[in-house]
Amino acid sequence: MSPSPQRDHSERGYIIPIGGAEQKVRDATILERFIELCGRRAHIAVIPTASELKDTGRRYERLFRKLGADRVSVLNLKRREHCESEDVVEAIEEADGIFMTGGNQLRLSTILGGTAVAQAIRRRNAEGIHVAGTSAGAAFMPEHMIAGGDSGSTPRADMVQLAPGLGLTNRFIIDQHFRQRDRLGRLLTALAYNPFAVGVGLDEDTAAFIGPDDTLEVYGSGGITMVDPSELKESTMDSAHRHEPVSLIGIRLHILVRGGVYDIESRSARLG
Protein backbone atom coordinates (compact mmCIF):
# COMPACT_ATOMS: atom_id res chain seq x y z
CA MET A 1 0.00 0.00 0.00
CA SER A 2 2.85 2.37 -0.72
CA PRO A 3 1.91 5.59 -2.51
CA SER A 4 0.51 4.89 -5.98
CA PRO A 5 3.06 5.58 -8.73
CA GLN A 6 2.28 8.89 -10.38
CA ARG A 7 1.30 8.71 -14.03
CA ASP A 8 2.30 11.22 -16.69
CA HIS A 9 4.07 13.34 -14.10
CA SER A 10 0.89 14.97 -12.79
CA GLU A 11 1.31 16.28 -9.25
CA ARG A 12 -0.40 14.36 -6.51
CA GLY A 13 -3.27 16.07 -4.70
CA TYR A 14 -3.20 17.41 -1.17
CA ILE A 15 -3.37 14.99 1.75
CA ILE A 16 -5.35 16.65 4.54
CA PRO A 17 -5.49 14.89 7.91
CA ILE A 18 -7.70 16.66 10.47
CA GLY A 19 -7.43 16.05 14.22
CA GLY A 20 -11.18 15.47 14.75
CA ALA A 21 -13.96 17.74 16.06
CA GLU A 22 -13.37 20.36 13.36
CA GLN A 23 -15.60 23.45 13.40
CA LYS A 24 -18.48 22.84 11.03
CA VAL A 25 -20.52 26.06 11.04
CA ARG A 26 -18.79 29.11 12.54
CA ASP A 27 -15.04 29.39 11.83
CA ALA A 28 -15.14 26.28 9.63
CA THR A 29 -11.80 27.31 8.14
CA ILE A 30 -10.54 23.78 7.60
CA LEU A 31 -13.55 22.48 5.68
CA GLU A 32 -13.79 25.78 3.78
CA ARG A 33 -10.17 25.53 2.69
CA PHE A 34 -10.70 21.90 1.59
CA ILE A 35 -13.71 22.83 -0.57
CA GLU A 36 -11.86 25.85 -1.97
CA LEU A 37 -8.90 23.62 -2.97
CA CYS A 38 -11.27 21.25 -4.78
CA GLY A 39 -12.25 24.10 -7.09
CA ARG A 40 -15.45 25.70 -8.38
CA ARG A 41 -18.41 23.36 -8.89
CA ALA A 42 -16.59 20.70 -6.91
CA HIS A 43 -17.84 17.15 -6.64
CA ILE A 44 -17.01 15.66 -3.24
CA ALA A 45 -17.15 11.94 -2.42
CA VAL A 46 -17.81 11.30 1.29
CA ILE A 47 -16.83 7.97 2.85
CA PRO A 48 -18.56 7.59 6.25
CA THR A 49 -17.36 3.98 6.72
CA ALA A 50 -15.48 4.65 9.99
CA SER A 51 -18.67 5.88 11.64
CA GLU A 52 -21.48 3.64 12.84
CA LEU A 53 -23.92 6.55 13.15
CA LYS A 54 -26.54 6.58 10.44
CA ASP A 55 -26.50 10.26 9.55
CA THR A 56 -22.74 10.97 9.42
CA GLY A 57 -22.61 10.93 5.63
CA ARG A 58 -25.72 13.10 5.17
CA ARG A 59 -24.42 15.58 7.72
CA TYR A 60 -21.22 16.17 5.73
CA GLU A 61 -23.26 16.26 2.53
CA ARG A 62 -25.27 19.22 3.90
CA LEU A 63 -22.12 20.91 5.21
CA PHE A 64 -20.18 20.62 1.97
CA ARG A 65 -23.15 21.88 -0.07
CA LYS A 66 -23.45 24.86 2.24
CA LEU A 67 -19.74 25.55 1.76
CA GLY A 68 -20.20 25.62 -2.00
CA ALA A 69 -19.74 22.08 -3.30
CA ASP A 70 -21.78 21.48 -6.43
CA ARG A 71 -22.33 17.78 -5.87
CA VAL A 72 -21.76 15.44 -2.94
CA SER A 73 -21.82 11.63 -3.25
CA VAL A 74 -22.13 9.76 0.02
CA LEU A 75 -20.60 6.30 -0.46
CA ASN A 76 -22.10 3.91 2.06
CA LEU A 77 -19.39 1.27 2.15
CA LYS A 78 -20.31 -1.09 4.96
CA ARG A 79 -18.96 -4.38 3.64
CA ARG A 80 -15.96 -5.38 1.56
CA GLU A 81 -18.18 -6.34 -1.40
CA HIS A 82 -19.51 -2.75 -1.57
CA CYS A 83 -15.93 -1.65 -2.22
CA GLU A 84 -15.77 -3.67 -5.45
CA SER A 85 -18.86 -2.01 -6.98
CA GLU A 86 -18.30 -0.28 -10.33
CA ASP A 87 -20.70 2.55 -9.43
CA VAL A 88 -18.72 3.39 -6.33
CA VAL A 89 -15.39 3.32 -8.15
CA GLU A 90 -16.91 5.57 -10.83
CA ALA A 91 -18.02 8.10 -8.21
CA ILE A 92 -14.42 8.22 -6.94
CA GLU A 93 -13.12 8.58 -10.50
CA GLU A 94 -15.40 11.59 -11.03
CA ALA A 95 -14.79 13.31 -7.68
CA ASP A 96 -12.67 16.44 -7.22
CA GLY A 97 -12.18 15.70 -3.54
CA ILE A 98 -12.60 12.74 -1.20
CA PHE A 99 -13.50 13.04 2.49
CA MET A 100 -13.32 10.27 5.09
CA THR A 101 -15.24 10.83 8.33
CA GLY A 102 -14.30 9.93 11.89
CA GLY A 103 -15.24 6.80 13.83
CA ASN A 104 -13.04 3.71 14.07
CA GLN A 105 -10.05 3.52 11.72
CA LEU A 106 -10.08 -0.28 11.85
CA ARG A 107 -13.43 -0.17 10.06
CA LEU A 108 -11.73 1.72 7.22
CA SER A 109 -8.72 -0.61 6.99
CA THR A 110 -10.68 -3.85 7.33
CA ILE A 111 -13.50 -2.85 4.92
CA LEU A 112 -11.59 -0.81 2.30
CA GLY A 113 -8.14 -2.49 2.55
CA GLY A 114 -7.03 -4.19 -0.67
CA THR A 115 -10.29 -3.40 -2.54
CA ALA A 116 -10.97 -1.52 -5.79
CA VAL A 117 -12.07 1.53 -3.76
CA ALA A 118 -8.75 1.73 -1.89
CA GLN A 119 -6.88 1.43 -5.18
CA ALA A 120 -9.04 4.13 -6.79
CA ILE A 121 -8.46 6.61 -3.95
CA ARG A 122 -4.70 6.02 -4.11
CA ARG A 123 -4.67 6.44 -7.88
CA ARG A 124 -6.85 9.56 -7.84
CA ASN A 125 -4.70 11.20 -5.18
CA ALA A 126 -1.60 10.43 -7.26
CA GLU A 127 -3.37 12.07 -10.21
CA GLY A 128 -4.03 15.30 -8.32
CA ILE A 129 -7.30 14.86 -6.41
CA HIS A 130 -7.34 16.03 -2.79
CA VAL A 131 -8.09 13.60 0.03
CA ALA A 132 -9.14 14.79 3.49
CA GLY A 133 -10.03 12.79 6.58
CA THR A 134 -10.93 13.64 10.14
CA SER A 135 -10.01 11.64 13.25
CA ALA A 136 -10.21 7.98 12.15
CA GLY A 137 -10.22 9.24 8.55
CA ALA A 138 -6.91 11.01 9.26
CA ALA A 139 -5.32 8.05 11.04
CA PHE A 140 -6.10 5.78 8.06
CA MET A 141 -4.28 7.93 5.48
CA PRO A 142 -0.61 6.97 5.87
CA GLU A 143 1.11 3.69 5.07
CA HIS A 144 1.55 2.99 8.77
CA MET A 145 -1.64 3.66 10.72
CA ILE A 146 -2.00 4.04 14.47
CA ALA A 147 -4.89 1.65 15.10
CA GLY A 148 -5.08 2.20 18.83
CA GLY A 149 -3.07 2.60 22.01
CA ASP A 150 -2.80 4.03 25.48
CA SER A 151 -2.64 7.66 26.60
CA GLY A 152 0.25 9.35 28.41
CA SER A 153 3.32 11.26 27.35
CA THR A 154 6.11 8.77 28.11
CA PRO A 155 6.63 6.08 25.46
CA ARG A 156 6.25 2.52 26.63
CA ALA A 157 6.76 -0.76 24.80
CA ASP A 158 3.41 -2.11 23.54
CA MET A 159 1.79 1.31 24.04
CA VAL A 160 0.62 1.58 20.45
CA GLN A 161 -0.99 -0.72 17.93
CA LEU A 162 0.16 -0.18 14.34
CA ALA A 163 -1.56 -1.58 11.24
CA PRO A 164 -1.29 -1.01 7.50
CA GLY A 165 -3.21 2.08 6.40
CA LEU A 166 -4.32 3.43 3.02
CA GLY A 167 -0.78 4.41 2.05
CA LEU A 168 -1.27 7.92 0.63
CA THR A 169 2.01 8.92 2.27
CA ASN A 170 4.85 7.06 3.90
CA ARG A 171 6.71 10.11 5.16
CA PHE A 172 4.40 10.87 8.07
CA ILE A 173 2.73 8.89 10.86
CA ILE A 174 -0.43 10.65 11.99
CA ASP A 175 -2.16 10.82 15.36
CA GLN A 176 -5.25 12.86 16.23
CA HIS A 177 -7.19 14.27 19.21
CA PHE A 178 -3.56 14.76 20.20
CA ARG A 179 -3.57 17.17 23.12
CA GLN A 180 -7.13 16.29 24.13
CA ARG A 181 -6.25 12.59 24.62
CA ASP A 182 -2.61 12.94 25.72
CA ARG A 183 -1.07 10.96 22.88
CA LEU A 184 2.57 12.04 22.70
CA GLY A 185 3.74 8.76 24.23
CA ARG A 186 2.02 6.57 21.70
CA LEU A 187 3.24 8.65 18.76
CA LEU A 188 6.82 8.47 20.11
CA THR A 189 6.46 4.70 20.51
CA ALA A 190 5.19 4.35 16.94
CA LEU A 191 8.16 6.33 15.61
CA ALA A 192 10.68 4.52 17.80
CA TYR A 193 9.95 1.16 16.12
CA ASN A 194 11.61 2.46 12.94
CA PRO A 195 12.70 6.09 13.06
CA PHE A 196 12.29 6.83 9.33
CA ALA A 197 9.03 8.79 9.36
CA VAL A 198 8.03 12.10 10.93
CA GLY A 199 5.18 12.16 13.48
CA VAL A 200 2.24 14.53 13.08
CA GLY A 201 0.20 14.98 16.28
CA LEU A 202 -3.00 16.84 15.38
CA ASP A 203 -5.08 18.61 18.00
CA GLU A 204 -8.83 18.75 17.50
CA ASP A 205 -10.10 21.35 15.02
CA THR A 206 -6.62 21.42 13.48
CA ALA A 207 -5.52 20.18 10.06
CA ALA A 208 -2.29 19.56 8.19
CA PHE A 209 -2.54 20.51 4.52
CA ILE A 210 0.25 18.38 3.02
CA GLY A 211 1.02 19.60 -0.48
CA PRO A 212 2.42 17.69 -3.46
CA ASP A 213 5.95 18.70 -2.38
CA ASP A 214 5.36 17.24 1.10
CA THR A 215 5.33 20.69 2.67
CA LEU A 216 2.80 20.79 5.48
CA GLU A 217 0.79 23.87 6.49
CA VAL A 218 -1.34 24.23 9.62
CA TYR A 219 -5.00 25.32 9.57
CA GLY A 220 -7.51 25.53 12.41
CA SER A 221 -7.60 26.56 16.04
CA GLY A 222 -5.21 24.12 17.74
CA GLY A 223 -1.60 23.01 17.37
CA ILE A 224 0.30 20.35 15.52
CA THR A 225 3.15 18.58 17.31
CA MET A 226 5.80 17.57 14.78
CA VAL A 227 8.04 14.77 16.06
CA ASP A 228 11.25 14.19 14.11
CA PRO A 229 13.32 11.13 15.10
CA SER A 230 15.93 11.52 12.33
CA GLU A 231 18.68 12.53 14.76
CA LEU A 232 17.82 9.86 17.30
CA LYS A 233 21.07 8.72 18.92
CA GLU A 234 19.94 6.10 21.40
CA SER A 235 16.82 4.03 21.93
CA THR A 236 15.89 1.12 24.18
CA MET A 237 12.87 0.21 22.06
CA ASP A 238 14.40 -3.13 21.03
CA SER A 239 15.04 -4.28 24.60
CA ALA A 240 12.17 -2.78 26.64
CA HIS A 241 9.74 -5.33 28.05
CA ARG A 242 5.98 -5.04 27.68
CA HIS A 243 4.65 -1.91 29.48
CA GLU A 244 8.16 -0.69 30.35
CA PRO A 245 9.04 2.95 29.59
CA VAL A 246 11.44 3.46 26.67
CA SER A 247 14.52 5.73 26.52
CA LEU A 248 14.83 7.89 23.41
CA ILE A 249 17.76 10.32 23.11
CA GLY A 250 17.76 12.98 20.42
CA ILE A 251 14.11 13.53 19.39
CA ARG A 252 13.39 16.91 17.77
CA LEU A 253 10.02 18.49 18.45
CA HIS A 254 8.19 21.47 16.99
CA ILE A 255 4.79 22.86 17.92
CA LEU A 256 3.13 24.66 15.02
CA VAL A 257 -0.10 26.63 14.99
CA ARG A 258 -2.19 28.26 12.25
CA GLY A 259 0.01 29.28 9.33
CA GLY A 260 3.04 27.31 10.54
CA VAL A 261 4.89 25.31 7.89
CA TYR A 262 6.96 22.11 8.00
CA ASP A 263 9.22 21.06 5.15
CA ILE A 264 9.85 17.32 5.08
CA GLU A 265 12.84 17.55 2.72
CA SER A 266 14.89 19.74 5.04
CA ARG A 267 13.00 18.57 8.13
CA SER A 268 12.63 22.19 9.16
CA ALA A 269 9.76 24.19 10.63
CA ARG A 270 8.90 27.87 10.42
CA LEU A 271 6.20 30.16 11.75
CA GLY A 272 3.63 31.25 9.20
Place this chain on the structure above:
Amino acid sequence: MSPSPQRDHSERGYIIPIGGAEQKVRDATILERFIELCGRRAHIAVIPTASELKDTGRRYERLFRKLGADRVSVLNLKRREHCESEDVVEAIEEADGIFMTGGNQLRLSTILGGTAVAQAIRRRNAEGIHVAGTSAGAAFMPEHMIAGGDSGSTPRADMVQLAPGLGLTNRFIIDQHFRQRDRLGRLLTALAYNPFAVGVGLDEDTAAFIGPDDTLEVYGSGGITMVDPSELKESTMDSAHRHEPVSLIGIRLHILVRGGVYDIESRSARLG
Protein backbone atom coordinates in the same frame (compact mmCIF):
# COMPACT_ATOMS: atom_id res chain seq x y z
CA MET B 1 9.83 2.91 3.51
CA SER B 2 7.95 1.75 0.43
CA PRO B 3 10.00 -0.07 -2.20
CA SER B 4 12.67 2.22 -3.65
CA PRO B 5 11.71 3.50 -7.12
CA GLN B 6 13.57 1.54 -9.78
CA ARG B 7 16.03 3.53 -11.85
CA ASP B 8 16.71 3.03 -15.53
CA HIS B 9 14.30 0.09 -15.61
CA SER B 10 16.78 -2.40 -14.16
CA GLU B 11 15.02 -5.34 -12.53
CA ARG B 12 15.07 -5.48 -8.78
CA GLY B 13 17.04 -8.28 -7.14
CA TYR B 14 15.61 -11.31 -5.37
CA ILE B 15 14.14 -10.92 -1.90
CA ILE B 16 14.88 -14.10 0.05
CA PRO B 17 13.26 -14.49 3.46
CA ILE B 18 14.33 -17.66 5.31
CA GLY B 19 12.33 -19.15 8.21
CA GLY B 20 15.32 -19.47 10.56
CA ALA B 21 17.54 -22.46 11.49
CA GLU B 22 18.59 -23.06 7.88
CA GLN B 23 20.98 -25.96 7.22
CA LYS B 24 24.49 -24.58 7.13
CA VAL B 25 26.75 -27.52 6.30
CA ARG B 26 24.96 -30.59 4.96
CA ASP B 27 22.02 -29.93 2.62
CA ALA B 28 22.64 -26.19 2.79
CA THR B 29 20.50 -25.76 -0.33
CA ILE B 30 19.11 -22.36 0.67
CA LEU B 31 22.45 -20.66 1.32
CA GLU B 32 23.98 -22.40 -1.73
CA ARG B 33 21.21 -21.09 -3.96
CA PHE B 34 21.65 -17.57 -2.54
CA ILE B 35 25.42 -17.58 -3.25
CA GLU B 36 24.82 -19.07 -6.71
CA LEU B 37 22.32 -16.26 -7.52
CA CYS B 38 24.90 -13.66 -6.47
CA GLY B 39 27.18 -14.88 -9.24
CA ARG B 40 30.80 -15.93 -9.62
CA ARG B 41 33.34 -14.16 -7.39
CA ALA B 42 30.46 -12.77 -5.32
CA HIS B 43 30.96 -10.16 -2.64
CA ILE B 44 28.49 -10.67 0.21
CA ALA B 45 27.74 -8.07 2.89
CA VAL B 46 26.59 -9.65 6.16
CA ILE B 47 24.56 -7.60 8.65
CA PRO B 48 24.54 -9.37 12.04
CA THR B 49 22.75 -6.49 13.82
CA ALA B 50 19.74 -8.54 14.95
CA SER B 51 22.00 -10.89 16.87
CA GLU B 52 23.63 -10.10 20.18
CA LEU B 53 26.06 -13.01 19.92
CA LYS B 54 29.60 -11.93 19.12
CA ASP B 55 30.48 -14.49 16.47
CA THR B 56 27.32 -14.48 14.32
CA GLY B 57 28.86 -12.36 11.58
CA ARG B 58 32.12 -14.35 11.46
CA ARG B 59 30.19 -17.61 11.36
CA TYR B 60 28.33 -16.55 8.20
CA GLU B 61 31.57 -15.18 6.78
CA ARG B 62 33.15 -18.64 7.03
CA LEU B 63 30.03 -20.32 5.66
CA PHE B 64 29.70 -18.04 2.63
CA ARG B 65 33.40 -18.38 1.80
CA LYS B 66 33.08 -22.16 1.99
CA LEU B 67 30.11 -21.95 -0.38
CA GLY B 68 32.18 -20.01 -2.91
CA ALA B 69 31.86 -16.32 -2.10
CA ASP B 70 34.97 -14.40 -3.09
CA ARG B 71 34.68 -11.72 -0.46
CA VAL B 72 32.53 -11.32 2.65
CA SER B 73 32.19 -8.02 4.53
CA VAL B 74 30.75 -8.28 8.02
CA LEU B 75 29.12 -4.95 8.87
CA ASN B 76 29.00 -4.55 12.63
CA LEU B 77 26.18 -2.03 12.93
CA LYS B 78 25.44 -1.74 16.62
CA ARG B 79 24.34 1.89 16.86
CA ARG B 80 22.48 4.27 14.59
CA GLU B 81 25.61 6.35 13.99
CA HIS B 82 27.37 3.30 12.52
CA CYS B 83 24.65 3.25 9.86
CA GLU B 84 25.65 6.68 8.58
CA SER B 85 29.31 5.73 7.97
CA GLU B 86 30.52 6.18 4.40
CA ASP B 87 32.66 3.04 4.55
CA VAL B 88 29.66 0.93 5.43
CA VAL B 89 27.50 2.43 2.69
CA GLU B 90 30.36 1.83 0.23
CA ALA B 91 30.53 -1.85 1.22
CA ILE B 92 26.81 -2.15 0.46
CA GLU B 93 27.26 -0.33 -2.85
CA GLU B 94 29.96 -2.84 -3.85
CA ALA B 95 28.18 -6.00 -2.67
CA ASP B 96 26.55 -8.54 -4.98
CA GLY B 97 24.35 -9.85 -2.18
CA ILE B 98 23.27 -8.75 1.30
CA PHE B 99 22.49 -11.14 4.14
CA MET B 100 20.78 -10.22 7.45
CA THR B 101 21.13 -12.72 10.29
CA GLY B 102 18.59 -13.79 12.91
CA GLY B 103 18.11 -12.37 16.40
CA ASN B 104 15.62 -9.64 17.29
CA GLN B 105 14.00 -7.79 14.38
CA LEU B 106 13.44 -4.72 16.55
CA ARG B 107 17.22 -4.31 16.68
CA LEU B 108 17.22 -4.09 12.89
CA SER B 109 14.33 -1.62 12.65
CA THR B 110 15.48 0.60 15.53
CA ILE B 111 19.18 0.70 14.53
CA LEU B 112 18.91 0.71 10.70
CA GLY B 113 15.53 2.44 10.26
CA GLY B 114 15.74 5.75 8.41
CA THR B 115 19.56 5.65 8.09
CA ALA B 116 21.86 5.77 5.05
CA VAL B 117 22.36 2.00 5.32
CA ALA B 118 18.62 1.28 5.07
CA GLN B 119 18.38 3.57 2.06
CA ALA B 120 21.40 1.92 0.41
CA ILE B 121 19.98 -1.60 0.84
CA ARG B 122 16.64 -0.50 -0.64
CA ARG B 123 18.33 1.22 -3.56
CA ARG B 124 20.70 -1.70 -4.27
CA ASN B 125 17.83 -4.20 -4.21
CA ALA B 126 15.90 -1.99 -6.65
CA GLU B 127 19.02 -2.00 -8.87
CA GLY B 128 19.21 -5.79 -8.97
CA ILE B 129 21.20 -6.91 -5.92
CA HIS B 130 19.79 -9.86 -3.97
CA VAL B 131 18.87 -9.50 -0.30
CA ALA B 132 18.43 -12.51 1.99
CA GLY B 133 17.57 -12.65 5.67
CA THR B 134 16.90 -15.42 8.14
CA SER B 135 14.43 -15.34 11.03
CA ALA B 136 14.58 -11.71 12.33
CA GLY B 137 16.35 -10.80 9.09
CA ALA B 138 13.37 -12.20 7.16
CA ALA B 139 10.74 -10.49 9.33
CA PHE B 140 12.44 -7.10 8.79
CA MET B 141 12.29 -7.23 4.97
CA PRO B 142 8.72 -6.15 4.14
CA GLU B 143 7.11 -2.73 4.59
CA HIS B 144 4.96 -4.12 7.42
CA MET B 145 7.01 -6.19 9.86
CA ILE B 146 5.73 -8.59 12.47
CA ALA B 147 7.67 -7.35 15.51
CA GLY B 148 6.24 -9.86 17.96
CA GLY B 149 3.12 -11.62 19.10
CA ASP B 150 1.55 -14.68 20.68
CA SER B 151 1.41 -18.27 19.43
CA GLY B 152 -1.70 -20.24 18.51
CA SER B 153 -3.66 -20.83 15.35
CA THR B 154 -6.83 -18.78 16.01
CA PRO B 155 -6.49 -15.04 15.35
CA ARG B 156 -7.17 -12.79 18.30
CA ALA B 157 -7.28 -9.00 18.54
CA ASP B 158 -3.94 -7.70 19.86
CA MET B 159 -2.26 -11.01 19.08
CA VAL B 160 0.41 -9.44 16.91
CA GLN B 161 2.62 -6.37 17.09
CA LEU B 162 3.28 -4.70 13.72
CA ALA B 163 5.97 -2.12 13.05
CA PRO B 164 7.47 -0.52 9.95
CA GLY B 165 10.10 -2.75 8.34
CA LEU B 166 12.77 -2.19 5.69
CA GLY B 167 10.21 -1.96 2.89
CA LEU B 168 11.77 -4.17 0.20
CA THR B 169 8.27 -5.43 -0.64
CA ASN B 170 4.77 -4.38 0.28
CA ARG B 171 3.00 -7.31 -1.32
CA PHE B 172 3.87 -9.86 1.37
CA ILE B 173 3.82 -9.98 5.17
CA ILE B 174 6.36 -12.48 6.43
CA ASP B 175 6.42 -14.70 9.49
CA GLN B 176 9.06 -17.28 10.40
CA HIS B 177 9.66 -20.35 12.62
CA PHE B 178 6.08 -20.80 11.43
CA ARG B 179 5.14 -24.39 12.21
CA GLN B 180 7.72 -24.69 14.99
CA ARG B 181 6.19 -21.78 16.95
CA ASP B 182 2.53 -22.16 15.93
CA ARG B 183 2.14 -18.75 14.29
CA LEU B 184 -0.85 -19.05 11.96
CA GLY B 185 -3.03 -16.99 14.32
CA ARG B 186 -0.69 -14.03 14.46
CA LEU B 187 -0.17 -14.00 10.69
CA LEU B 188 -3.96 -14.08 10.16
CA THR B 189 -4.35 -11.23 12.65
CA ALA B 190 -1.69 -9.16 10.87
CA LEU B 191 -3.45 -9.67 7.51
CA ALA B 192 -6.91 -9.00 8.94
CA TYR B 193 -5.98 -5.41 9.89
CA ASN B 194 -5.87 -4.53 6.19
CA PRO B 195 -6.36 -7.45 3.82
CA PHE B 196 -4.25 -6.08 0.95
CA ALA B 197 -1.09 -8.19 1.36
CA VAL B 198 -0.44 -11.92 1.13
CA GLY B 199 0.94 -13.75 4.17
CA VAL B 200 4.07 -15.91 3.91
CA GLY B 201 4.52 -18.31 6.86
CA LEU B 202 8.01 -19.80 6.63
CA ASP B 203 8.94 -22.99 8.45
CA GLU B 204 12.51 -23.35 9.69
CA ASP B 205 15.10 -24.34 7.07
CA THR B 206 12.71 -23.06 4.39
CA ALA B 207 13.08 -20.03 2.13
CA ALA B 208 10.95 -18.05 -0.29
CA PHE B 209 12.95 -16.88 -3.31
CA ILE B 210 10.84 -13.91 -4.45
CA GLY B 211 11.88 -12.91 -7.95
CA PRO B 212 11.70 -9.50 -9.65
CA ASP B 213 8.24 -10.42 -11.01
CA ASP B 214 7.00 -11.21 -7.46
CA THR B 215 6.83 -14.92 -8.22
CA LEU B 216 7.84 -16.88 -5.15
CA GLU B 217 9.60 -20.27 -5.22
CA VAL B 218 10.14 -22.56 -2.24
CA TYR B 219 13.56 -23.94 -1.24
CA GLY B 220 14.57 -26.01 1.79
CA SER B 221 13.18 -28.85 3.86
CA GLY B 222 9.95 -27.41 5.33
CA GLY B 223 6.76 -25.80 4.07
CA ILE B 224 5.53 -22.32 3.35
CA THR B 225 1.95 -21.44 4.33
CA MET B 226 0.60 -18.86 1.88
CA VAL B 227 -2.35 -16.92 3.33
CA ASP B 228 -4.41 -14.93 0.82
CA PRO B 229 -7.10 -12.64 2.27
CA SER B 230 -8.11 -11.09 -1.09
CA GLU B 231 -11.49 -12.85 -1.12
CA LEU B 232 -12.25 -12.13 2.52
CA LYS B 233 -16.01 -11.64 2.87
CA GLU B 234 -16.48 -10.97 6.55
CA SER B 235 -14.24 -9.97 9.42
CA THR B 236 -14.83 -8.92 13.04
CA MET B 237 -11.33 -7.44 13.35
CA ASP B 238 -12.71 -3.92 13.77
CA SER B 239 -15.00 -4.80 16.66
CA ALA B 240 -13.17 -7.57 18.56
CA HIS B 241 -12.00 -6.58 22.01
CA ARG B 242 -8.47 -7.17 23.25
CA HIS B 243 -7.65 -10.92 23.43
CA GLU B 244 -10.98 -11.91 21.84
CA PRO B 245 -10.92 -14.37 18.92
CA VAL B 246 -11.67 -12.85 15.51
CA SER B 247 -14.01 -14.21 12.80
CA LEU B 248 -12.59 -14.26 9.27
CA ILE B 249 -14.71 -15.69 6.44
CA GLY B 250 -13.13 -16.42 3.08
CA ILE B 251 -9.37 -16.85 3.66
CA ARG B 252 -7.54 -18.88 0.99
CA LEU B 253 -4.64 -21.03 2.13
CA HIS B 254 -1.94 -22.95 0.27
CA ILE B 255 0.85 -25.08 1.70
CA LEU B 256 3.84 -25.23 -0.59
CA VAL B 257 7.00 -27.30 -0.26
CA ARG B 258 10.30 -27.46 -2.18
CA GLY B 259 9.78 -26.39 -5.79
CA GLY B 260 6.30 -24.98 -5.19
CA VAL B 261 5.55 -21.64 -6.82
CA TYR B 262 3.22 -18.77 -5.91
CA ASP B 263 2.33 -16.03 -8.39
CA ILE B 264 1.28 -12.81 -6.67
CA GLU B 265 -0.30 -11.31 -9.82
CA SER B 266 -2.82 -14.09 -10.28
CA ARG B 267 -2.69 -15.06 -6.59
CA SER B 268 -2.29 -18.67 -7.67
CA ALA B 269 -0.12 -21.53 -6.43
CA ARG B 270 1.26 -24.58 -8.18
CA LEU B 271 3.36 -27.59 -7.26
CA GLY B 272 6.92 -27.48 -8.52
